[in-house]
Amino acid sequence: MKASTDAANPFLMIGLPKGSLEESTLALFAKAGYPVTKSSRSYRPTFDDPELDGRFVRAQEIARYVEHGFFDCGLTGYDWIAENNADVHEVCDLVYSRASNVQSRWVICVPESSPIRTVKDLQDKRISTELVETTRRFLGTHGVTAHVEFSWGATEVKVPDLADAIVDLTETGSSIKANKLRIIDTILTTNTKLIANKMAWADTRKRAKIEAIALLIQAALNAATLVGLKFNLPKSALAALSAQLPALRNPTIAPLSNPEWIAVETITDHKHVREIVPTLKAHKAEGIVEYPLNKVIY
16 A cells, blocks of 8 residues: 655645553644644544645554555554554654653563562563564563463463463552562663654655654654743853853854843753752842744754
8 A cells, every 4th residue: 555645735644642642742743843633533634734645553563564565654653663664664752651751661570479589580481461473472582482462451460370471561660569560670771663664765856855854843742841941131140140051052142232131041840940040049140031942953
């Protein structure tokens, strides 16, 4: 299956993840300048860019549809690329998830009271997971053969009655601890990726469009934890403050009508503002303004 292409107006089919990543992906696309609308019962998104079309499907399936050419590009996790052994081009990493901007891990877990301590102890044991093939390959690298069964969800409740161990996805480990489980190993670290069909990537016009989308999505992610900060400062205080002022390169400094004062503008992590502002006030800064950022392109 191939996505439609108009020679004068290239048509790009995008696979968007349905489910846990859906809302965070829609928010990310909107911030990147590609707002997407959909009805509650529709799997077909509406873009305000006439060159774009797409579908919502489960992240587990997107890599396969991109490889086969139904989608020119799509967003899915590295875990599902690996699980499907998909032959796709990885355009860029997009480290975000439903709840945070950190990478996630697929980990092997057992009950806290289990005698299983290492991967070798899993020989001939039952393991429940959604990531079946990746788990089997991981065990194979350790010379272990086990009964790996597909789990349709609620994997953490399968032990100890239905399985000896599970392989499940975690960001913080809090759910694992809450279910009185113990991690014995990590089989895969994963995050969302923008991927492209290899034929689409070889098409100059489609590649340019995919790269533009990647640039703006990454810019939106870069801005997620940053804010702009501007203020007026006595020129005499600049030297003392310069080492404490974070910026992408150097703060922007401009003269004011009063030659004894300057205007300073910088970008910083939003968490640092609470530390910087009292310091600025101590150096007699005035007109301090913090403002949100939509995109940051390095």
